[in-house]
Each structure stands twice: as C-alpha cells, then as structure tokens.
Amino acid sequence: MYEERIRNADLRNRVISPEEAAAKIRSHMVLGFSGFTSAGYPKAIPQAIASRGEAQDLTVFTGASTGPELDGVLTKAGLMSRRSPFQSNVDSRKAINEGTVEFFDQHLGLMPRFIRDSRHHHLDYAIIECCLVTEDGGVVPTLCGGSTQAMLEQADHVLLELNLAHSAKVYGIHDNYREPGIGCRRGIPIYEVTDRIGTPAIPCDIEKIKGIVITDDFGATPKFTPVDEVSTAIAGHLIDFLKSEIAAGALPEYLYPLQSGVGSVANAVLAGLMDSGFRDLTMYTEVVQDSALELLIAGRMRAASATSLSLSRAGLDRFYSHLDQLKGKIVLRPQDISNHPEIIRRLGVITMNTAIEADIYGNINSTNIMGSRMMNGIGGSGDFARNAQLSIFMTPSTAKGGVISSIVPMVTHVDNISQDVHVLVTEYGAADLRGKSPKERAEIIIETCCHPDFREPLWAYYKRALAESHALHNPVCLTEAFRWHERYLKKGAM
C-alpha cells in the first residue's frame, strides 16, 4: 500500500518502526519537527521517543503549534527542555510557565532563517510528516509548509513519517521556495495570492534520510471553535467597519487579501463575510481553517495562500472530497514566504489578529497573561500587522466570565505597538485609531471598546493619569498602571 508513495526504490528499504526511529534520538539533540497550527506534524516518532524516555534535554523546533502527540507527550515525559517558536498545547504551556521548559518566542516568519543561521542550534534531526516521497527523494508534506524546507536542508539527518491518511493527490498544492542569500536577492516574484514560484516537493539529500515510518492517522485534529454571541458581535462591528471603508473609497468591494488569526472570533468574521455577500475574496495568511475552506468551496473566496491547512476532522473530509476543485485555489508555502514583509506589504493585506489585552493607548498584549504567563506566542501577528495595509486587532472586552477587562490602563506585556494597530474591535464597537494622538486614542478606546462595567473605572484612571503624569504626551500613572492586574491576582477580579 505505502510502496507507491515511496517512489525511490532505495528509500523503500529504509522503512522502519517508530521505535527504531526513536532509538536514533539521543540526549541534548536539537530536533526540527514539521507542523504548523496542529497541521502536518509527525505523531508516531515523538510518541515513540516519549515512550522510550531515554533522550533527555531535547531542543524542539517546529513551524508553529502541534498537538498532544508531539508537544504533549514530550513535555509529559520530561524530555523537552527548550522550545521555539510557538505552541498551544496544554502541557507544554504548563511546563513553560512553571519554568521547566525554556521557550523562545519568535516571529513565525523568521523561523526558517533562524534554523538556517543559528550556529548555536544546529539541527541533528528533521522529523517530517509527508504524504509522498518522489523518485529523487523530494518530500511532499501533508498539509503544512511551515519550516519544513529549512529543516530538511539544515538537519544532519532526516526521519520521515509517511502518513497514508492524507491523500498523495495533494501533490501540487505546495509551493516550496527558498529565498536566495543576501546579495543575490532580486525580489520574491509573488504578485498575486496564488502565484507559484517554487516546487511541489521539497528537495532532500537521499543520504540524509535515515528512516521512514509509515502511519495512517489524522491524529488529534483541531476542534472547530463554535461561534458565540460575543464573537458574532465583534465580527459585525468589523464587517461594518470594512463596509464603511468601501463606501469611503478606501477599500475595493472585493477587499484586499485577508490575513486572519485562528479561533472563534476569526471564524465568526469569515462566516460574517459569507453572510454579508462579499465576493471575489482572497487570503494571504498563515492558516486556512474550516470557515475559509467553506468560503472557497462556496466560490465566495477566489484563492488562498497559507502555510498550513488546519482543519477539523469534518473539515478534512470536506477538503479531500473537494480536492480537485480546491487545488488550483490554495497554495501552501514555507512560513517565511507566507509571512514575508515584502509580499504582505506589496499585496496590501488586511490583517485581523487577536489580542489578549489592549491598553487605552492601543498597545497589544498577544502573549503574556498578567505579564508573565505565556499563552501561545506572538505567532505571525508582528509579521502581518506591521506590514498591513489595514491592521485590525480584536478581543472580547472581558475574559473569565467578566472578572477581567481586556481593555486596561497599561498592558503588562507589549507584542504589537500602537503604531501597528489601526483599528481595535470588541463586541462594543470598532475604534479607528489611525492618525490619532495617545490622548485621542485613549478617549475613543474607553468609549468604544471597553465593557460598560469597566468604563467608569477606566475613565477615572485616565483622569488621574492626566492629573498626575510626569508629562502629558502619553499620560500614565506608573504607581497604578498595573493595579487592575494586581487586584485580579490577589482577589480574582479586576
């Protein structure tokens, strides 16, 4: 069955068990795993490494987040000591915040460069999920471009997981491209969302491939986050804002290419675009989720470029049953290309990212709850927001059932600075911050975005800041800037 998926005869002799693969991994190694937002990550080999339990102090790099069969098992087995660039697994997050895993949070668009350049973190093994190996050793990933190309290039050795659950017919959906070195660059020739400039398979030195493990399992596919009332309200304000920009002649009716974060609010926005009659949409983004897939199938979205297809179990079935229709409309790229400033700026991307909290001046905390607790990572928000034609950040106005205000006097960690935040949206409204001074931003954010329960205390803080601040450009009360957070940590409510 798998033989036809390994087109090189030599390589067919390198099929091994997950246990044999795991035995090659030794303590202190640096491992590069494929995978981006729960798509395309290997499962059998990391589980076997964890079961074996002998390789300690592993440095684990990926494209972005993976699932329980990778981050989960390696963390629980206590084998992972360093992790980059992004994670969202409950166990790895816990270990990072307990201080047992050192996490290095990176712009996702720079991860391939880090893998290529970092002389202190040379990859011993690249462990890659694929659906096909070509005659000359070319690796065809499953549904994730990610950092796989850089890993296959740089690693001393390669282990493949050939996952038969994914169809080999995805051959052709990937566009693997490596930017030339400094001094030889002549621009990346992507001018439309689905322009193809690379190869369908990733070149790989056959000698480096030390084993191929056969699997047949979609694994722990992401759950489709249901759209709730708050998300729908946020999406409504955002879409109203886009319509007002169209009416003012600032955006075309088909919009510019969209980038969208993941989760409930992002799903609500894409569902809202469908319901609002938008047509000829495109995406230039990191992740295509179920909601975007439906726009593509329905013909409302013309084309999408991403670095991974992160689909629910039902979404995978939808994808494979429409594969012929979808293949010309979707391109999966390496994450340095999906997140490249040159392309994002050129295409005029409208970016929509999620905040954990925002402050009255429009600074965004995307990562560290209460300044210290890592959620997932900055992801691609910094790659996209700074280069966006229109940068939108969204958050429900409260968290934890209303005891936390997402709009605060000062964010406890800054990931996206106020200059990179054009519009801030909560379920109470959309604040257009462009061309406004800090004091003007404060007034509109408190009035438009803040939950009514916190509006009066926030006005009170702001007035004290105006009265007491060292200077009046960006008024702050340093003594009480974090008092809301301190109160939450002590008393369980802001």
Next chain:
Amino acid sequence: MYEERIRNADLRNRVISPEEAAAKIRSHMVLGFSGFTSAGYPKAIPQAIASRGEAQDLTVFTGASTGPELDGVLTKAGLMSRRSPFQSNVDSRKAINEGTVEFFDQHLGLMPRFIRDSRHHHLDYAIIECCLVTEDGGVVPTLCGGSTQAMLEQADHVLLELNLAHSAKVYGIHDNYREPGIGCRRGIPIYEVTDRIGTPAIPCDIEKIKGIVITDDFGATPKFTPVDEVSTAIAGHLIDFLKSEIAAGALPEYLYPLQSGVGSVANAVLAGLMDSGFRDLTMYTEVVQDSALELLIAGRMRAASATSLSLSRAGLDRFYSHLDQLKGKIVLRPQDISNHPEIIRRLGVITMNTAIEADIYGNINSTNIMGSRMMNGIGGSGDFARNAQLSIFMTPSTAKGGVISSIVPMVTHVDNISQDVHVLVTEYGAADLRGKSPKERAEIIIETCCHPDFREPLWAYYKRALAESHALHNPVCLTEAFRWHERYLKKGAM
C-alpha cells in the same frame, strides 16, 4: 541670480516674499513641510507664518525633525495644534509634553502612505525647500527626500522656498520614486544600495505652485555631536561583536549595508569602523551624517543610500567641496523607500539604533521618558529593526549623570519588542540575545549591560520576580516593575 534656478518662465513670475506666502495660510489648515532630521526644511515661510500670527490650529506634517525656524517658531507662536511624525525641537517637545500640541508618532517609512491615504488629513499646502525648478515644474529638493514627493502630489497648493545657499549641482543625487498602487506592484527594483529607479526631480503640477520664495541661508544646521568616552566604549563593544561575527563566518568582511541612528553613539560607531580598518562598507539608512560623509570621502565606504544628508555647517562645506566625487556614491530617496521593509530585508541590513531604556527582557523604550514624556519619536527604528539581518540597540548604561539606570526591570513604554532586538550594547558590553528565552536574556543583560551600581539591585528585583511572579515564562513583579522610575520622579534618583 535665482532666475537660472527657475527654468520655467511662467514660474519666474510667481516669485513672492515670505510675507506674501504666509498670507495664504489660514487657520485650521493642514500643512506638509519638507525636511528630515534638520535637513531640507523651509525656513522663511514658517517664520513669516509665525510672525504674522493669524493662522491658528495648524496641523503640521514633515518628513521627520526640523529646526527652530519651523517647529520652534510655529510652536512659540502657538499656531501648531497637531504634529506628526517625528520632532526633536526643544519647543515642540515642550508643547507636546505639556499637552498643548497633539503628537501622532509614526513609523517614518509609512508617512508618505499616511499623506496619500488619510482622508481626514488632506494637505492644503505643501511647503517645500528646493534648489532648482525644472522647465516642466519638476522640483529638485535640497538635501532631503523625505515625504516631499507625497506632499507635492497630494497638496491642493504648493509654496516653494528656493534656497540659493545649496548648489543646483545636487541635481542628480535624488532618486524620486513612487511605489505603484496595490494590485499593480511588481517589486521595488533596488538590489544594490545605490540602484536608481526614479527621477532626479519630483514632478509637480505647475498650476499648483502658488509662489516661490527666494532664500540664501543654510539655517540652524545640526551641531556635530562630539564623541565621548562612553560612546567610544559602546562603539568598541559593538565593533568587537561585528568582528566576532565575521570570524564565525556569519558576516562578510565588508559587512552588510549599515543603518545607523543619529547622535554621539552613532558617530562613535562610524568613527570606530574607520579606525578598525573596515573597507567597502555601504549604508542603507535614513540619515547620512558627518561621520558617514568622512567614510565616503576617505573611500572606506563605497556607497550610501539615505533619505537625508544631515550635516553640520562644516560638513556642508566638506560635502559641496567633494560634490563631484560624492554624487555617484550617495542616493537620496523618499522615506518610504529608504525605510521600506522589502529593501531592508532584501539587502540584509545591519541596523544600529539608540534606546532610551531597555528592560531585562530586551524590550526597548525609544520614545517616552518615564512612560509619558515624548523625546523625538519612534523614527525609523521599527522599520529597520524588524526587517534587519542583525538588529543592534545601543544605550549608555546610565543617564543624567548616573542617577538613572538605562537598564530597568520593565520599560515604561515599548517601541521595539524583544524579538526585534538581537544585540543590546552599553559601555559595559554587548549582550547577544538571539535564540534566548526571557530568563536567559535577563541574566545576560544584567550581567553584561547594566552599570555596576545598579547590577545588584537589578539582580535583587529579578530574584523577587522569580519568587513572586504569577508565572515563570517571563517573570515580573507587577507591584514593583516601575518602582525605579517612581523613585526617580519623587527623589531625583533611581
């Protein structure tokens, strides 16, 4: 004398006095002035507007900072109510911090787009310093590209200051280029620092030119900041770091194109490069100052691209006396091109920017002293640092004669996030932060960069943060994160 500098006969009839020009400016107007880092800004017209004193509530846009004859006089006359994107004048800074001028701090690379796109800030007048007007109305700026092209395009009316103090022989040093609109972009064809893709004069509709004022004065040229012991020590560590990267094969001996901020430390670095025998250097930067000019004249620097030449009075004489030699080596561009992410990333620029303060995790405050007092603005630091091949931030370890530590538990304002800071340098050493977790960054920054007087208190803070923090990814003590700043504000010392 000036007649040969106005090559269009019709336009020669539009020569007017500064007072006549000023009389055209009315209250509530939006004005776009040329000028970038004290180069190329008009002087006679703003002074006449200030003397006349009738036009209230002016919105003032520039390329970047100007001098006393523009920011100074308009502020002191109480005529300016809004200002963007950058300033460094003592009077405008005072007004911004007293809250009488609303300042909108922008990435300098995005200012031309803001001028083109902002429907709430349409320019009534562009007021531009030039050294020549061509037969077809083309405007040749003096020593500043800046946002002049966008201003001439967008403004309803144009007033020119033809400054005879500058030679018309600078014709040819500018490369004016406008990026096509979204959907028509095919990449910006700059592959080498001095590639020319535009025109030497900026096209301007002759009908819009409402007057030309003749001047003959360099104005308040910037003082050359002397290099002191601390700056020399910072430069020494930085150059040692660059040499170690060369030795490791990570940088070529000629380095990649350099971007350098302005001021004493930047001058010391460039002087240090001269003394260390570097050759074939290039710059892709915002501002060429005296120190870079000397490298060009000495033949150590091969070529430089910038948006302005900000030279001392003596530097101007050096420039004009070597103009023939320098013209092929220097290109002045619009600031959206000098600061464009596409080019900065493509060329692999090594960026060197100045911090006001840095925290133990490597976040940089470039703008707001004590979180509220605007210094100058973010400038191009965000354009350059995020897209750099190697991003270096520099600061003396203390300020105000040692009572302020520039390395603090938490910065009071974030302009450049830790991901965009690869190396932090003070006079005590260079901390290589690449690939490090927050806790690893904290240890190396305290040990390497902090002034010895503050090292022990900073270790003590960090240990309390480790003990008390809500979570241990990015340990913080929210209750005392700003205590050093509070102490300074109360007692005059941290």
